Amino acid sequence: MKIAIASDIKGFDLKEHLKNYLTELDFDMVDLTPEKNQEFYDATVTIAEYIQEGKADKGIMIDEYGVGPSIVANKFKDIICANTFDEHSAKMTNAHNGANLMTMGSGIVGVTLAEKIAETFAKSTYDGGRHQVRVDMLNKML
Secondary structure, three states, rough: OOEEEEEOOOOOOHHHHHHHHHHHHOOEEEEEEOOOOOHHHHHHHHHHHHHOOOOOOEEEEEEEOOHHHHHHHHOOOOOEEEEEEHHHHHHHHHHHHHOOOOEEEOOOOOHHHHHHHHHHHHHHOOOOHHHHHHHHHHHOOO
């Protein structure tokens, strides 16, 4: 599974840590913001387009709070993004909503929790079935 990761200036250090952590777990990681000079809007556009083009299966976007990037990402067709702050939300947003992008706030979660959230999201799968109706509705919106 290929996972794209990006951040703004405030999320850069956590992004670097999670990139290395997920690489150690054998995920194929692509860092879309290797420089520490991005604003959350630009970084989010970059990762949303990358996923939209089918270049990654999932994405993780990190800024200070996670909310702004989730709003930006959900403006893109075929992107379903959720701001995650615990392991349960990371799992369920994919399992029930088919999310292909998650956001996280470096000012909200610590490193250990961030590792658990990212790993959970990376390993989670979409349940389909009764949830497909909701995903179809989301995808018709744009």
